[in-house]
Structure formats: structure tokens, C-alpha cells
Amino acid sequence: MxxxxxxxxxxxxxxxxxxxxxxxxxxxxxxxxxxxxxxxxxxxxxxxxxxxxxxxxxxxxxxxxxxxxxxxxxxxxxxxxxxxxxxxxxxxxxxxxxxxxxxxxxxxxxxxxxxxxxxxxxxxxxxxxxxxxxxxxxxxxxxxxxxxxxxxxxxxxxxxxxxxxxxxxxxxxxxxxxxxxxxxxxxxxxxxxxxxxxxxxxxxxxxxxxxxxxxxxPSITQRRTDPAGVRDRVTSVMEISAFLAEQPGETYARLKREYDTRVLRDDLRLFLNVVPDGDEEYRAEFLRSANRFLDSIDPKVVMDLPAELRVQWLLVRKHQMEELIALLAGQRRKETPEVSGLVRKYASFPSLEGADLHLPKGALRIDQHLNMRAPLQEVSWSGGKLVLSGNAWIDKIDLPTRKASVKVLQLRKDRSRRRILLPARNLSRPEVTTDSGQDRYNYEWAGWEVTIDPARLRKGGEWQEAVWHVGLGIFASGLVRRHAVHSSGGAACNFPPYHWLSPDFRMLPAVERGALKLRIEKVRALITGRTLEGDRIKVTGEIREPLATDEQVVLRVKNQKGAETLDYPVTVERTGGRQTFSVEVPVADVALIFHEGVDEKAQPEKRTWSTVLVATDAHGKERRFGTVMQEGLSDAEFALPTSLGTQSHLVELAVVAGHTGFLKFSGRTRRAVIDSAAVRDGGIVLTGHADPRLSGSRFLLKPRNRYEERFVETRWLDGGRFEVSFDPSRLGGAGDVPLRAGRWNLFLRPDEEGVPDVAFVTDRLASDSFPVQAEFGDRRYWLENRWGDFPQLNARSELSDLERGPYRQKELRRTVYEPLFQQPLKDQVFYLSYNGKQFSDSPRAMYEELVRRGSDLKHLWAVRDGQVNLPDGLEKVRMWGKEWYEALASSRYIVTNGHLPDWIVRRPGQSIVQTWHGTMLKKIGHDIDTLHFDRRYQEKLALEAKQWSLLVSSNRFSTPILKRAFSYDGEIQEAGYPRNDYLYSADRDAITARVKKTLGLPEGKKVVLYAPTWRDDQSHSAGQYLFDLRIDLEDAQRRLGDDHVLLIRRHSNVVDAVPGAGNGFVWDASEYPDIVDLYIAADIMITDYSSVMFDYAHLKRPMLFFTYDLEHYRDTLRGFYFDFEQDSPGPLIDNSKELVDAIRDIDRVQEKYQERFDRFHHLFCDLDDGNASARVLDRMIEQAREG
Missing domain, CATH: 3.90.550.10 (Spore Coat Polysaccharide Biosynthesis Protein SpsA; Chain A)
Known part of the structure; x- marks a missing residue:
């Protein structure tokens, strides 16, 4: 063919x-x-x-x-x-x-x-x-x-x-x-x-x-700071801009202005934003190329841009690179411009303070771009009346009080002059400021609410079909703005419920292309049944509009995203004044077919078909009747026949109506259905049904943006019915801690290996019970219905809305931290381990030493998001909560193994001990030549280090490195690492037994611990790093599984799953509270460039180094402090086969590298003897006494 x-x-x-x-x-x-x-x-x-x-x-x-x-x-x-x-x-x-x-x-x-x-x-x-x-x-x-x-x-x-x-x-x-x-x-x-x-x-x-x-x-387009890239991009966009300029007519003149604007806001902005990261060659080429484009466009295009972007391009125009970099750095810090002026508003940028800009005043005018935001928050029905609630504010205009603004809702009838104005009630919504991501403006009273009586929309006391547009006006700080009430994304308000006004009319609030509209529609066709009959779906109902004798009716089915349209003949019967109908739709036509041999990530999970009845007369004239589902008729799910392929058991065909009530066919991966959700008996209780073949599956929750799994016991009943009850405040981590803050998706995990998890949906009849709001253990949880029928658990932060976000944090610093400088210090120790993520490391060792001494000091421990279980005697301090600021300001002693805020100020008589968290192989601090993470890291580090009173060095090798890398000129104590005191414990055998019992490890097998570091350049997003496992687990299990187990400890920055975990050979030990216990339990350590090598060396046990990316890591990412290839205390191995070989022959490997190990131990374990905690504590207390 x-x-x-x-x-x-x-x-x-x-x-x-x-x-x-x-x-x-x-x-x-x-x-x-x-x-x-x-x-x-x-x-x-x-x-x-x-x-x-x-x-x-x-x-x-x-x-x-x-x-x-x-x-x-x-x-x-x-x-x-x-x-x-x-x-x-x-x-x-x-x-x-x-x-x-x-x-x-x-x-x-x-x-x-x-x-x-x-x-x-x-x-x-x-x-x-x-x-x-x-x-x-x-x-x-x-x-x-x-x-x-x-x-x-x-x-x-x-x-x-x-x-x-x-x-x-x-x-x-x-x-x-x-x-x-x-x-x-x-x-x-x-x-x-x-x-x-x-x-x-x-x-x-x-x-x-x-x-x-x-x-x-990275592919070509993932490289941004290549001079050739910006040169070629400018050449490409200039060709299009010139092409548009050549075309005659006002339409093309408008299109050229729109295109040139898009180039400055999008195409070239990608290269503008990375100017601070580029070298001198890139910056010079950027200025040359960008100005070539700017030379070719109307200057008004630049002046019509939002103020911050406008000033950036004007600086490019003037070749003011230093000022441009400063402004872009402020943008990365989410620095917010200050606005001044009564009617005409002007912006000033803190990062440009004192700069010689030579810009006209008009370049800083901002009021034209102070846009109104009017996001919808909730749509509900109460006593037959429609309640609309949302937020509205003008960018960079404070709304600190109830009277700071006046808001009015307008209903405008489509194709009519009729308007209805309704005053909106102002509401306090502190979360608007919190979620705005800026630290300068207060939008607390952005909230509003309006109740609408649908009866006001009738004409002459009768219901008529109509569309009403919903807009909101706001007056604040001398500015008036109007905007459609809008919604987007998966929020429930974007899928508002309809309401029957009479037996024949209903009101359908609908978000269309982002804007809220109120539709009053007459129901002309009602769906009364849908059943599976053989290989067809039979749909029955009634048509309420009289049909002419020459009209033929079809059910028109349309793929909403793919433009496919299918027609099916409808059989109409007229009895007793009623017109009932039936129609059959072949399952194969509307089902989603999974194709074997194709990557599952490249196949859609859902294909939705809308429906409408179309009556056509003999002259070809069409009438269309919406297909509204009868009240009380639930959604229905049907399994696919095996004739539709070997993957048919993974998909289903659902007949749904959703929030609009219109009949739809949904070909989709099979789902579990929630038909009831409530809070009772101390937990969230869900009931529902699933394909009976899924009986026995386990219920689990998985966070949206990282790897984690939390299983919940599931009670299965006959016919695929299930019931799940859980307390989300006791599901997190390795113990009874809350789920981490964030959104959690719900799944069933089938027993059958290799079968994908099954997502949940909500039946349309259960939608009214959402959201389910509850509080467990002082934490807030919302079970929400998103995207119309997608249940999702929102575990709220333990910080209140008055503590979260840049604005509130800045306020806490001003109102809590700074005033406490006037109060005396308290005799307490404030410990921070990995920024509140763990009860571990040197801070833990120092706490336990103070307890051993019987100290009467009060002990405070920073805990992030409630994820750490603390022993009795320690007081929890919520990371970034009000008491966190209090503890930083008022504690006589602060012990940390990580970074403190760059704004912290050490008070007289206060001791701040920085223990750090590992001896260095890879470069740190100011020794890093190329930063792949926070570009301001070194600047913030310099400010922070000035406030330390004591920096602990784990060995003599590290002392000069610490001074240089931290730009630190204060006191360094060569004491050894407090955390390593544990490795000299006399009861290591008991610790090993406890670890094995806790993890459930089999007796009599060697324990191999793999603890790699993270890769700066491999991330899903900021702070969310990949786990790139290169060990061939199948080969390793085949050759080692009889007498070894593999424990894998992900770095705390890594968010991906551990492949193979739970198969009897691989064990995920990432959530075990303290890695020191794992050191003691492990017979062999595998790592790469992680500082764990220096700690594990104290045990004098064999180590292997899986360094498959050695050259890239050493030469591109971090660089090393010593010749790792010559001085490593074990072999550097670049492939999985040789790694497994080395484990199998570990005695010979250890013997071969014994001399190098001894040198390594002498160099890096020279100070530890089990008493480092005591030495550091003694000096910390002395310092505080010295004032």
C-alpha cells in the first residue's frame, strides 16, 4: 500500500x-x-x-x-x-x-x-x-x-x-x-x-x-549558556519578525507586535534569565545578539512590557551588564519591587539601589501593569441559592484591613444589556499573602463572598435559557480594576456542581476558558439507564422535545481532545405522550486500547467522549439535545472483553456524568471508585468498589512530587467492595509521625507483579461529600475532589497560615526574633540536625552526652514538618514556626550540623557550634567552582559563617579546608566528630541485632550497605534529586542472594524509589532514623564520593567505591580535595559486574587494599576515640562563659 x-x-x-x-x-x-x-x-x-x-x-x-x-x-x-x-x-x-x-x-x-x-x-x-x-x-x-x-x-x-x-x-x-x-x-x-x-x-x-x-x-536545546545558542535563536526570531514586517495590512502589523512581544517575554527571556550563569563570552554574545533584535523592533514594544521585564531589556539596550545581573539576581531571590505614588504608580528595585540607570521616569511606571487577580475559591449551593467565594486583589497593593478595598460582583447576560450588581462581603484570607510567594505586600483581606438568588435571573417570572458572565470589580489605593472571576487547574471550584431550578430547567455554573459563567438551560433529553449488553453499551432515556415525523435521531459521540466524531442511530418509541429512546454504542469504538510493546509512559491514561442527541429533518436541518443524566443515576464502569487485546484487563470503559451531568464515555486505565467518604472512629473512612479481580489489593498513598509509599490495611467485601480507614497523622516515616505536608494520591497496589497501580476516582453521587476536612494530632487534612473526580489528600503544613511563606517569615523575624534580643538568654540548647529532618548525627551525640552528665539545661530540637520522633526530655521546635525564631534568638547554645539562616546574629554570651556533617572528599562552600544548585549559596554562606563561635574539625586534614571553604576566621576545634563516638561503643553487637530486627533482615547473611551521594546536576526540580541506580540488581541477587542482603540508603536530597526494594535481597533503609546504626550493622560498605567513607573507616571494615561517573563528578560537578584514585581505601569500580565480583571476593580485595586503608585511617581517623562529644561540649560551655 x-x-x-x-x-x-x-x-x-x-x-x-x-x-x-x-x-x-x-x-x-x-x-x-x-x-x-x-x-x-x-x-x-x-x-x-x-x-x-x-x-x-x-x-x-x-x-x-x-x-x-x-x-x-x-x-x-x-x-x-x-x-x-x-x-x-x-x-x-x-x-x-x-x-x-x-x-x-x-x-x-x-x-x-x-x-x-x-x-x-x-x-x-x-x-x-x-x-x-x-x-x-x-x-x-x-x-x-x-x-x-x-x-x-x-x-x-x-x-x-x-x-x-x-x-x-x-x-x-x-x-x-x-x-x-x-x-x-x-x-x-x-x-x-x-x-x-x-x-x-x-x-x-x-x-x-x-x-x-x-x-x-543534555540535548541541544537543554544547553542555555552556549553563545552559539543565543546567536542562533536571535537569528531565527529575527527571520520571522522580518517576514511579518514584509506582509501588507494592519492584521500583519498587529501580528508582528504580538510576535515581537512574545520573543521578549519568552524566546529570548530564556537566555536573559541565565546571563548570571554565563561566562564573559556568553554575556558579550547575548548583548550583541539581543541588541540586534531590539534594533529591529518598535521601541514601544519594550515600553509596553511589565515593569521588571521592561527595565531588564532597557539595561540590555544600554549594555549595563553589572546592573542587569544585579536585577536578575533579585528576581531569583523573588525580590519584589516597591511601589510608590498616589494615582500614577512607580516601581523601585532594591537590587538597583544606588545604581546609575539613566532611565526615563516613564520606564519605571508600573500602574498599567498592576493587574487584578480574581481566582475563584468555592462554588456551592445553600438553600437553593448559589454561594460564590473567592479572592481578589491588585498586584503589589496592600489589603491589610477589611476597609482597604471595595468589591462588587457583576452578572452580565450574554447578548443583552441586562446587568446585576451585587456587593461582595470582604473576608480575611491570610493564606493569600502566604501563597503569593513574596515578602513585601499584605493581601490578607483579599477574600470575598456573594450569595446569588437564581430567581433574580428570571425574566417575567419565567425561566429562560441564558448565559450570564461573572465579573468582579475592586477599588483599592486609588486604583479601579475589573476582571472576570476565573479558575484553572484541578481545584474543585473549576468543576462546580449544577442545580435543578425546576423539573425542566437547571443552572450550570461552568468555567469556560478560565472564566466563570452561569448557564441556565432547558433539559431536552434525559438519560435514564446505561447497561453493558454483549460488546455494546446500551443507553436509554427520554427526549422531552417533540420530534417531527421526518426527523431522524443519532447519538453523536465526539473525542473531546482528538476531534473524532461518531454517529449511532437512535430508536425512538412514542407511548403515552412520552418519547423514549435507546441507542447502542460498540465498546470497541470508544474504549482506550493499550498497545503491547509501547512504553506505557507514552500511552494516554484516558480518552473522554462527549455525547449529544442530534435530530435531523428531511432538509438536513439539525436540532441538538444535551444528554443529561437522571438524578440518582451513578457512574458505571465496565471491563473490556479480551477480544480487545492482551492488555484489555488494564483498561475499562466508564459511563460518567461528572460535575456537568452530561453523559460521557471515558476509556481509561481501570480505576477504583469511592462512593462514600467520611470522618469517623478517629480516621478517614473510604468505601467503594473496584474490579473484583483487584480484591486483595493494598491501598496506598503516594505523594505527588516525590517517591514515598504509605500502605493502609484494606478490608475487602464481596463483589469487589472495599473499606479503608486511616489516621494520616500516624502514617509517615519510620514511626508514628504524620504524613509529610503536600498532596497525596490514592492507589490500589495489585498483588500481581508487574501490574501498574490503580488510581481512584470519585463517583458522581459522592461528590457532594467532598471536601472532607479533618484534624488529627494537631494537623489539618483535606480530602479533596480535584479535576472533577480525582480524590486527593492534602496534608496541610503544621505551620499556620500566619507562619508560612516569605511575607510571614519576614514578619516573624521582625516581630519575634529581633525583639527577643532585648531579653536575657535562656539556659537551653537548641539542636538542629539536617535542618530538622533527623534526630541524628553530632547534635544527637552532644545531646546524649549532656544527658549522661545530668545537665540541667533545657533541650530543644528542631523538627521539620513533624517528621522526627524525639525521646522524652527533648522539646520539639517546629522548623520555621514562631518557636523556631524564639529558640534562635534566646538559646544560650545552638548546635547545628547544617546551615543556619544568613540573617542570624550571634548575641553576646551565645555560643553557636557548627559541627558540619561529614569529612570532605568533594569540594564544598567557596571551593566549588561551578554551582549547579543555589547560585547565592556562597554569598549566604559568607554571612552565616561570621556568626559561628566554634567550628568542629573531624581530623587535622580537614582543618585548613574548613577555614578556606567557609571563609571562616573564627575558632576551629580539632576534636574529632561527636557522631563517631557511637562507633566506639562497647555494645555494637547489640546494636547490630537491634537494627536487623527493626529492618526484618534475615539471620546469617552478610549485610552490604550502599550509601551513595546525590548528583548536583540530576534533579526533578529544585531540591528534588534523582536516584540513578547503576547496580544490576538481577545479576547481584543471582550471585549474592544466597548469603548477602543489600541495604540501600538514599541521600536525604534524593526523592526516587529504590528499585527492587522488598524482594528479599534489596532493602530500602533510607528512612532508618540514624545511619550510624547502619554502619555498625553493615559488613561491607559501598559508596562513591560520600563522606560516609570517613565515618565507616573507624570500623576498619572493607569498603568498595562504585564510581561509574568519576571523571564527570570530579572534573565537572564538584572536584576533590585529594587524589581519590590513588588514596581511596578500597577499589574504584566503574561497572556493576566488577562490583558484584568484588563483593563475592571481599577478603582478597580487603587484603589487597589493606596498606591504602591503613594510610587512609591514619589520615582521617586521627582524632576520634569515642570522646569527641565531651571535648566539644566543654569548649562550647567555656565560650559562653567567656562571653
Whole structure:
């Protein structure tokens, strides 16, 4: 069969990812395509992989060429298109295409005749996939026949690979990719958007854009501070800007202004934001290239930008690099400009104080950009009346009191002059300030509430169909702003409940494209039943509008994100004045089919079909009737027949109505359904049902943004019914501590190995019981219904709304910390271990030494988020709570192994002891040449270190390093590490037995502890680091499992799961309270560059070093303080096989490295003898007495 679609895949250095990419193409449900694989002179084995695909599937063709870059490879592919091909697309060879992508896009083009289709894009990284934020405008519902001039947000849709182009359109305009430069997509895709007659937007994910991680280098577009990158990006955007300037007419003049604005707010802003990170060459190229673009645009485009961004580009214009870096640094600190002026408001930036800017006053004017925010918070019904509640404020305008603003709600009838004004009641909402992420402005009285009597919307006392737009006006500080009441995301208010006004009319509050509207609609069709009959879903109901004898009725089913439309004939029966109907929909038509052999992360989890009844008369005139579900009719879930594939047991077809009440079909991965949620008997109680094949599954909670699992006992009843009861304040950590603050998702874990977890949904009849709010153990918990039917547990912070966030923290510092300087110090010790994460390390050792001495000092311990169990005698201090500020200000002694705030001031008579948390192999502090984390780290460290009164050195080798790395000129005590006193304990055998019992380790097996450090450049997000396990666990278990167990201790900064944990060989010991116990229990230590090597050396047991990324870590990330390769106390091993070999032959390995181990022990264990805590305490107390 001749191909209709040509897929061009340039290939270069992607052998790790290429098979998955090509597999995803081979699995396309649209079959009439060819894949043109262009080997761009790849230096690895990629071409051989492509050749193998070409040999077994005639649709795959390999084209070879010399290396010329991505643009040249794509252009080469264009010269090899099959003559019959109607459409063309491009795929980067490390990315994935979901199975239905090309079927949806080609099908859409066949229906619409548009010039190209563009599909939604998700990022793919590790085990996770998510919406690309900058391409969120492609989400929502599909749009056929749109255009960038009508949907301006498409200006951000500038990549090529998510599009299918009509070949005639491509050839008509002679598109070709630029060669020999980066960012080659923009000149093609943007021209295509402007030149197209129409474009289809497919909202279902059609492209998975991989973000590389681990050993592979970042892809081209992940590198930002490359001078060539900014030069090429500017060249690309200037081509489009010039193209638009050449086009006649006011429409194109407007489009050019919009595009130039987008470039400054988006394309080039990416390069602007990293100016502080770039070297001199990058900064010089940025100024040259950015000013080339600024020379070509209307200066008014810059002046119309928001004030902070406007000033940044004006500094670029003036080549004031020092001031630009200062302003960008302030932006990273979330520094908020100060606003002054009565009517005309002007901004001043603290980071530019004293700078010689030479800017006109108008450049700092900000009132035009002080925007109003009016997010909806709650929509509910009470006594037949609609209650709306939300927040409203103007950016950077204080609302500290009830009378600081006046708010009025307006209801405006669509296509009418009729308006209703309702005064809004002001409410205190301290969380608005807390959640605003800034520290200067107080929005406490942003809250509002209005009650609406629907009767006021009638006309002549009768209900009429209408749409009412809901807006809010606010007057504050001399400014008046108006804005639609809006909502977005998964919040419950974005899915408001409807209300029956009469037997025939209902009011449907609806959020459409972000704005709240009130719809009054007549119900013309009612769904009364839905059953599975064989391989079809039978839907029954009644049509309330009289039908003409010549009208034929169909049920029209539409894929909301993919633009597919299917019609099914409806049988209508007229009896006793009623018109009842029935219709059958084949399950296979609307089910979600899972495709075997395709990466599960690149397959959708849900496909939703909306429905409407369409009556068509003999002349083709249509009438449409919404399909409203009868009250009391629950959602229904049906298992798929095995005839729909080997993966059919993993998916289901649901018939749902959701918050709107309209009938929908939802093909989705199978779900467990909650039909009741309540608080009783000291816990949250959930009941519901699931596929009976899931009986015996375990209920678990998993946090949204990190790895953690908390299982709860599940009671299973007949027919797949279940009941779960849990107290979230006793589910966290290794003991009875609360769940960590944040959002937790609910799942069932099937017994069957390899079967994915099953997510929960809420039945429509249970929605009224949400949110479920409860308090357990002084913590607040909300079980919320998000995204319409997705239950999620929100474990609230133990800090109150008056303690959280930058503004409140700044207030606590001013109102609590600073005033206590006038009060005498208290005889108490305040301990901080890993910023409140643990009861461990040197602070613990010093506390226990004071207890042993019988000291009458009061002991306070910092605890973050309630995650630490403390022994009797210690008083808990909530990290960043009011008492935390009190303890920092009033404690005579402060003992910490980590950082303190950079604003702390040591009082006279106060002793601040910094024990630090490890001897250094990798560089720290000011010795780090390239920071991959907090760019202000060294600046803050210099301020903090000035306040230490004593810095503890664990060995003589470390002393000069500590002084230099911390820029510290105070007293250093060479005392050894207090935490290592434990390693000299006389009851180590008893400790070992206790650890094994606590973890449940089998008797008689050697314990191997693997405790690697984290990688600065491998993170999911700030502070959330990857766990890149390179040990071949299958091989290790096969060769070691009979007589060894592997304990894995993730670094506290790492958030991913431990693969294989719980299989009888691998044990996750990451939550064990103190790693020192694990040292004592371990027979062998495996680490990499972690300071655990220096501690474990005291036990004189064998160590192995798994250093698979040695050169990268040493030369790029951190650097080392000594020649690790020559002086390590054990072998450096770069692959898993040799690591397992070494464990099997550990006696010989230990003997071989004994001499090096002895040198290492002499160098780094020279001060410890079990009495370090005593020495440090003695000096700490002496210092305080000395004043």
C-alpha cells in the first residue's frame, strides 16, 4: 500500500533511546506511513539499530549522509519522500509518539482540509511524563480550522515534531530548515502558522519530548549558556519578525507586535534569565545578539512590557551588564519591587539601589501593569441559592484591613444589556499573602463572598435559557480594576456542581476558558439507564422535545481532545405522550486500547467522549439535545472483553456524568471508585468498589512530587467492595509521625507483579461529600475532589497560615526574633540536625552526652514538618514556626550540623557550634567552582559563617579546608566528630541485632550497605534529586542472594524509589532514623564520593567505591580535595559486574587494599576515640562563659 504519511527521523548519537522511538512509530494505529531514518553520520551504533528495523519492516528506510546537523538531515529526508505521500512529519530520534497520534492528526486533516495539524506535547523524563508548560495552550478541547491570528497563543507552538503537514502546503511555500545552526524549527513552524489558511489543534498528547538524564549529555536545546545558542535563536526570531514586517495590512502589523512581544517575554527571556550563569563570552554574545533584535523592533514594544521585564531589556539596550545581573539576581531571590505614588504608580528595585540607570521616569511606571487577580475559591449551593467565594486583589497593593478595598460582583447576560450588581462581603484570607510567594505586600483581606438568588435571573417570572458572565470589580489605593472571576487547574471550584431550578430547567455554573459563567438551560433529553449488553453499551432515556415525523435521531459521540466524531442511530418509541429512546454504542469504538510493546509512559491514561442527541429533518436541518443524566443515576464502569487485546484487563470503559451531568464515555486505565467518604472512629473512612479481580489489593498513598509509599490495611467485601480507614497523622516515616505536608494520591497496589497501580476516582453521587476536612494530632487534612473526580489528600503544613511563606517569615523575624534580643538568654540548647529532618548525627551525640552528665539545661530540637520522633526530655521546635525564631534568638547554645539562616546574629554570651556533617572528599562552600544548585549559596554562606563561635574539625586534614571553604576566621576545634563516638561503643553487637530486627533482615547473611551521594546536576526540580541506580540488581541477587542482603540508603536530597526494594535481597533503609546504626550493622560498605567513607573507616571494615561517573563528578560537578584514585581505601569500580565480583571476593580485595586503608585511617581517623562529644561540649560551655 502506498504511504499517505512520511515520517522523517534524523539520527545522531541516540543508540540508548532510538529503539523506543522506532518502536513507538511501528506501533502506530495509522498504518499507511513510511519512516525515513536519516543517519547524520552518527558516531555510535544508532545506524546499525536503524538498519535492523529497515530489514524487518519495509516501511522503514535508512538514508545515510555525512554529518550536517538536524536541519540538513531533515531536508535530506524531504528529498526521499514517496511520490504518493500526502502528509509529512518529523520526529527527533530520542522522543516517543503515542500509538494514536498520527491517526488522530491525519483523520482531523481529512475532515477539516486544514493545512496542518499540531498536537499537544508532553515532557518525558525517567518514569514521569507531564504537560510541557509553554505548550499548555494546546491542551483542553480540540480546535479544528483555527489560526494564529484568531488564537494568538499559538505563537508559542514553534517546534516541528508535533505537527503533521499537508504536503501540498509545504511544497507550495517551499519550506526548508536552516542548516548549520540551532533552533532551526522556528523559521519553518512560525511561517507555517502565519501562511496557513487554517490549522487543527489536537489536544490529546501527540508527542513525548524527552528530557535526557543520567549518563547521556543534555540535548541541544537543554544547553542555555552556549553563545552559539543565543546567536542562533536571535537569528531565527529575527527571520520571522522580518517576514511579518514584509506582509501588507494592519492584521500583519498587529501580528508582528504580538510576535515581537512574545520573543521578549519568552524566546529570548530564556537566555536573559541565565546571563548570571554565563561566562564573559556568553554575556558579550547575548548583548550583541539581543541588541540586534531590539534594533529591529518598535521601541514601544519594550515600553509596553511589565515593569521588571521592561527595565531588564532597557539595561540590555544600554549594555549595563553589572546592573542587569544585579536585577536578575533579585528576581531569583523573588525580590519584589516597591511601589510608590498616589494615582500614577512607580516601581523601585532594591537590587538597583544606588545604581546609575539613566532611565526615563516613564520606564519605571508600573500602574498599567498592576493587574487584578480574581481566582475563584468555592462554588456551592445553600438553600437553593448559589454561594460564590473567592479572592481578589491588585498586584503589589496592600489589603491589610477589611476597609482597604471595595468589591462588587457583576452578572452580565450574554447578548443583552441586562446587568446585576451585587456587593461582595470582604473576608480575611491570610493564606493569600502566604501563597503569593513574596515578602513585601499584605493581601490578607483579599477574600470575598456573594450569595446569588437564581430567581433574580428570571425574566417575567419565567425561566429562560441564558448565559450570564461573572465579573468582579475592586477599588483599592486609588486604583479601579475589573476582571472576570476565573479558575484553572484541578481545584474543585473549576468543576462546580449544577442545580435543578425546576423539573425542566437547571443552572450550570461552568468555567469556560478560565472564566466563570452561569448557564441556565432547558433539559431536552434525559438519560435514564446505561447497561453493558454483549460488546455494546446500551443507553436509554427520554427526549422531552417533540420530534417531527421526518426527523431522524443519532447519538453523536465526539473525542473531546482528538476531534473524532461518531454517529449511532437512535430508536425512538412514542407511548403515552412520552418519547423514549435507546441507542447502542460498540465498546470497541470508544474504549482506550493499550498497545503491547509501547512504553506505557507514552500511552494516554484516558480518552473522554462527549455525547449529544442530534435530530435531523428531511432538509438536513439539525436540532441538538444535551444528554443529561437522571438524578440518582451513578457512574458505571465496565471491563473490556479480551477480544480487545492482551492488555484489555488494564483498561475499562466508564459511563460518567461528572460535575456537568452530561453523559460521557471515558476509556481509561481501570480505576477504583469511592462512593462514600467520611470522618469517623478517629480516621478517614473510604468505601467503594473496584474490579473484583483487584480484591486483595493494598491501598496506598503516594505523594505527588516525590517517591514515598504509605500502605493502609484494606478490608475487602464481596463483589469487589472495599473499606479503608486511616489516621494520616500516624502514617509517615519510620514511626508514628504524620504524613509529610503536600498532596497525596490514592492507589490500589495489585498483588500481581508487574501490574501498574490503580488510581481512584470519585463517583458522581459522592461528590457532594467532598471536601472532607479533618484534624488529627494537631494537623489539618483535606480530602479533596480535584479535576472533577480525582480524590486527593492534602496534608496541610503544621505551620499556620500566619507562619508560612516569605511575607510571614519576614514578619516573624521582625516581630519575634529581633525583639527577643532585648531579653536575657535562656539556659537551653537548641539542636538542629539536617535542618530538622533527623534526630541524628553530632547534635544527637552532644545531646546524649549532656544527658549522661545530668545537665540541667533545657533541650530543644528542631523538627521539620513533624517528621522526627524525639525521646522524652527533648522539646520539639517546629522548623520555621514562631518557636523556631524564639529558640534562635534566646538559646544560650545552638548546635547545628547544617546551615543556619544568613540573617542570624550571634548575641553576646551565645555560643553557636557548627559541627558540619561529614569529612570532605568533594569540594564544598567557596571551593566549588561551578554551582549547579543555589547560585547565592556562597554569598549566604559568607554571612552565616561570621556568626559561628566554634567550628568542629573531624581530623587535622580537614582543618585548613574548613577555614578556606567557609571563609571562616573564627575558632576551629580539632576534636574529632561527636557522631563517631557511637562507633566506639562497647555494645555494637547489640546494636547490630537491634537494627536487623527493626529492618526484618534475615539471620546469617552478610549485610552490604550502599550509601551513595546525590548528583548536583540530576534533579526533578529544585531540591528534588534523582536516584540513578547503576547496580544490576538481577545479576547481584543471582550471585549474592544466597548469603548477602543489600541495604540501600538514599541521600536525604534524593526523592526516587529504590528499585527492587522488598524482594528479599534489596532493602530500602533510607528512612532508618540514624545511619550510624547502619554502619555498625553493615559488613561491607559501598559508596562513591560520600563522606560516609570517613565515618565507616573507624570500623576498619572493607569498603568498595562504585564510581561509574568519576571523571564527570570530579572534573565537572564538584572536584576533590585529594587524589581519590590513588588514596581511596578500597577499589574504584566503574561497572556493576566488577562490583558484584568484588563483593563475592571481599577478603582478597580487603587484603589487597589493606596498606591504602591503613594510610587512609591514619589520615582521617586521627582524632576520634569515642570522646569527641565531651571535648566539644566543654569548649562550647567555656565560650559562653567567656562571653
Amino acid at each position: 502506498a504511504p499517505r504519511l512520511s515520517v522523517i527521523v534524523p539520527i545522531y548519537d541516540v543508540e540508548r533511546y532510538l529503539p523506543a522511538c522506532l518502536d513507538s512509530l511501528a506501533a502506530q494505529t495509522f498504518r499507511d506511513f513510511e519512516v525515513l531514518m536519516v543517519d547524520d553520520g552518527s558516531p555510535d551504533g544508532s545506524a546499525a539499530i536503524a538498519e535492523e528495523y529497515a530489514s524487518r519492516d519495509p516501511r522503514f528506510k535508512l538514508i545515510r549522509k555525512e554529518n550536517g546537523g538536524l536541519g540538513a538531515a531533515r531536508n535530506t529526508g524531504m528529498t526521499h519522500l514517496a511520490p504518493e505521500s500526502e502528509f509529512l512529519t518529523f520526529v527527533d530520534s530520542d522522543d516517543l509518539i503515542p500509538p494514536d497520534a498520527y491517526r488522530l492528526m491525519v483523520g482531523s486533516l481529512d475532515e477539516s482540509d486544514s493545512d496542518f495539524a499540531t498536537g499537544n506535547v508532553y515532557h518525558l523524563k525517567g518514569e514521569k511524563s507531564w504537560q510541557v508548560p509553554l505548550m499548555r495552550m494546546l491542551a483542553g478541547e480540540a480546535r479544528l480550522g483555527t489560526h494564529i491570528s484568531r488564537y494568538a497563543k499559538l505563537v508559542a507552538d514553534r517546534i516541528a515534531c508535533n505537527k503533521v503537514f499537508r504536503r501540498t502546503f509545504w511544497e507550495k511555500h517551499g519550506f526548508a530548515f536552516p542548516e548549520g545552526r540551532l533552533y532551526e524549527d522556528t523559521p519553518v513552524t512560525m511561517r507555517a502558522h502565519y501562511l496557513a489558511e487554517s490549522v487543527d489543534v489536537i489536544s490529546e498528547p501527540c508527542y513525548y519530548w524527552r528530557l535526557r538524564e543520567g549518563e547521556s549529555a
